[in-house]
Amino acid sequence: MDEILIEKTIVYGSVFLFCAGIIFFYLRKKNKASKKTFQKIEIAKEEGLHEPVSLHPYIDPNVCIGSGACISACPEKDILGIVNGKATVINASSCVGHGACFHACPVEAISLRIGTEKRGVDLPHVNQNFETNMKGIYIAGELGGMGLIKNSVEQGQQAIDSVVKSKKAAKNNCLDLLIVGAGPAGISASLAAKRAGLSSITLEQDSLGGTVYTFPRSKIVMTSPMNLPPHGKVKLFNTSKDELLNLWKKVIQEHNLEIIENTKVENIVPQKDESFKILTNTGREFIANNVLLSIGRRGSPRKLGVPGEETQKVAYRLLEPETITEKKILVVGGGDSAVESALLLSEENEVILSYRSKNFSRLKPRNKENILKAEEDNSIKIIFESNVVSINEKDVLLRLKDETTQQIENDLVYIFAGGELPTHFLEKAGVKITKRFGYIMKKY
Numbered sequence: 001m002d003e004i005l006i007e008k009t010i011v012y013g014s015v016f017l018f019c020a021g022i023i024f025f026y027l028r029k030k031n032k033a034s035k036k037t038f039q040k041i042e043i044a045k046e047e048g049l050h051e052p053v054s055l056h057p058y059i060d061p062n063v064c065i066g067s068g069a070c071i072s073a074c075p076e077k078d079i080l081g082i083v084n085g086k087a088t089v090i091n092a093s094s095c096v097g098h099g100a101c102f103h104a105c106p107v108e109a110i111s112l113r114i115g116t117e118k119r120g121v122d123l124p125h126v127n128q129n130f131e132t133n134m135k136g137i138y139i140a141g142e143l144g145g146m147g148l149i150k151n152s153v154e155q156g157q158q159a160i161d162s163v164v165k166s167k168k169a170a171k172n173n174c175l176d177l178l179i180v181g182a183g184p185a186g187i188s189a190s191l192a193a194k195r196a197g198l199s200s201i202t203l204e205q206d207s208l209g210g211t212v213y214t215f216p217r218s219k220i221v222m223t224s225p226m227n228l229p230p231h232g233k234v235k236l237f238n239t240s241k242d243e244l245l246n247l248w249k250k251v252i253q254e255h256n257l258e259i260i261e262n263t264k265v266e267n268i269v270p271q272k273d274e275s276f277k278i279l280t281n282t283g284r285e286f287i288a289n290n291v292l293l294s295i296g297r298r299g300s301p302r303k304l305g306v307p308g309e310e311t312q313k314v315a316y317r318l319l320e321p322e323t324i325t326e327k328k329i330l331v332v333g334g335g336d337s338a339v340e341s342a343l344l345l346s347e348e349n350e351v352i353l354s355y356r357s358k359n360f361s362r363l364k365p366r367n368k369e370n371i372l373k374a375e376e377d378n379s380i381k382i383i384f385e386s387n388v389v390s391i392n393e394k395d396v397l398l399r400l401k402d403e404t405t406q407q408i409e410n411d412l413v414y415i416f417a418g419g420e421l422p423t424h425f426l427e428k429a430g431v432k433i434t435k436r437f438g439y440i441m442k443k444y
Contacts (some may be wrong), residue, residue: 037081037090044091052089054121055097055114055441061086063109073104077365093362099151112441120435122421129162130155134430136274138163138292141185143422149184149244150226152294156188157229159292164196168289174275175199178288180265182208185294187248188228190257195230201286202257203278205264205295208248231255268429276429291429295422302417304332308391314413321345328352328409330396332388333416334360339371341414342380352381352408354388354398388413 044050057070057080066085074080075098081090087109089095102110115121125133126144140159141152163177170176177193179186182204193200227233231251252259263284268291269277278286301316303309321344331342334355342353353371360368374380385401396410423433 033081034083034085037083037088040078040081040090041083041088050090050092051119052092052095052113052116054095055099055112056092056095057089057101057110058113058438058440059087059089060109060111063107064105065107065109067106069104069106070101070110073100074098075100091365094365097151113438114441115436115439117438120437121439122423122433123436123439124426125432125434129165130159131162131166132431134270136166136168136276136290137268137429137431138290139294139431140189140292141181141183141294142296143293152183152185153188153226153228156185156292156294157192159185160189160192160196160198163193163198163290163292166290168274171273171275171287171289173287175201175286175288177290177292178203178276178278178286179292179294180278181205181294181296182248182259182261183294183296186292187251187257187259189292189294190259191228191231191251191255194255194257200258202259203263203265203280203286204259204261205281207261208245208252208259265425267425270430293426297419297421301415301419304388304415304417306388306390309415311391311393313393313411314391314415316415318344318414321347324349324412327411329412329414330354330388330408330410331414331416333418335362335416335418336364336367338414338416339363339367341416343367343370343374345414346374346379351379352383354383354386356385356387358385358401 041050059070059080064086066082066087068082068087070087071080071082076094078090079092079095080087080101082088097112099112102112114123124139124144126139130138130140130144132139138159140155144155160177168176176198177200179189179193179200179202182190182202186202186204190200190202228251231254234247251257262282264281265278266281267279269279271277271287275287275289276291278288278291280286308314318341321341324345325348327345327349329345329349329351331338331345331351331353332355333339334353334357338353338355339360342351345351360371363371371380371382375382383398383400383406386398386406389397389399389405391397391410391413394409396408396413398406398408400406421433426433
């Protein structure tokens with residue numbers, strides 16, 4: 001009996017030690033991973049990348065089980081990580097709002113939010129049906145907080161579903177729907193309206209593609225598979241601007257969509273019969289039962305307000321970089337648009353990038369890597385903590401961090417200081433706007 005007891009003790013002891021060893025190595029590996037993630041968070045804080053600037057995931061630590069499904073689902077690098085068995089955000093400002101983490105979480109510990117407790121974001125009032133506080137005015141896409149192409153496409157279709165369900169009575173000489181903006185949300189909505197049998201017209205203040213049209217010609221548009229009923233499923237991952245615009249043109253021609261370009265909506269006037277009169281910059285007027293706003297958040301480019309900014313050498317978007325050669329160019333800004341434009345222009349020109357902050361804090365990882373490499377090989381000169389004082393015929397004056405000024409010989413200036421929310425336009429139409437802090441995007 002003693003021998004049997006001793007054998008059992010040895011067996012149980014061996015099993016215990018084996019299990020204890022597994023647990024030990026698991027916990028050590030887990031601890032190493034946590035330390036590594038924590039170090040990345042500290043670096044992100046130093047570089048100003050830890051705070052979100054747009055739509056971002058919020059992880060409830062009381063619900064998270066640390067499965068890592070969100071990390072695997074995220075198409076970007078080092079946005080999320082695990083610390084002490086819980087998912088956490090690392091480089092929040094690099095998040096572009098795919099929402100893949102939200103859908104992948106097995107316990108619904110993730111919500112998608114815009115704004116933080118400290119930094120608010122102005123958003124129009126929109127309910128779960130994409131309708132604003134003004135009955136009959138809907139919003140889809142970037143204006144409502146969703147910037148990605150796939151998200152905008154989905155919202156455009158969902159907004160039309162809501163228009164159909166509203167069952168507003170048809171009126172004589174009145175469109176069922178007028179769509180403002182021919183970007184991804186607008187084109188998607190135009191298709192959905194056609195499928196639903198709604199009489200509709202789409203107006204675009206610039207050219208087909210909306211915000212996509214303003215991208216530099218060779219800019220790579222990051223997107224993912226999307227459904228365009230009745231066109232079908234479209235698989236896109238790394239697609240150039242031209243390829244995407246050609247897709248829109250093909251869809252419009254195949255389905256005979258009526259899109260009027262270079263027509264800006266100046267005012268939306270509610271009528272007594274609950275329809276809307278739409279006034280445009282061309283003098284044309286439209287009457288519609290419903291209006292869908294699928295415009296961007298940057299209604300007008302934000303200006304620096306410095307002397308000389310009104311001259312012809314200044315531009316706020318870059319459309320044809322390949323036609324600009326042998327120029328001395330100043331690019332102002334530190335966001336993705338500024339950096340991408342500077343990189344494109346540097347191929348055939350002498351480029352200086354002026355940025356008011358001490359480092360880049362909201363760049364996509366690939367852009368940050370490329371611009372720092374360009375600085376290292378002297379193809380672009382970067383002047384951090386600098387501000388434009390004046391823009392002159394043959395030069396530009398910058399104020400540096402030590403309050404001294406630097407005069408730079410210059411031919412062209414490109415300013416990428418963001419845009420201003422079309423607040424006045426929305427408020428004239430009766431749409432309420434509120435500054436949101438950590439607002440949960442429930443309709444996602």
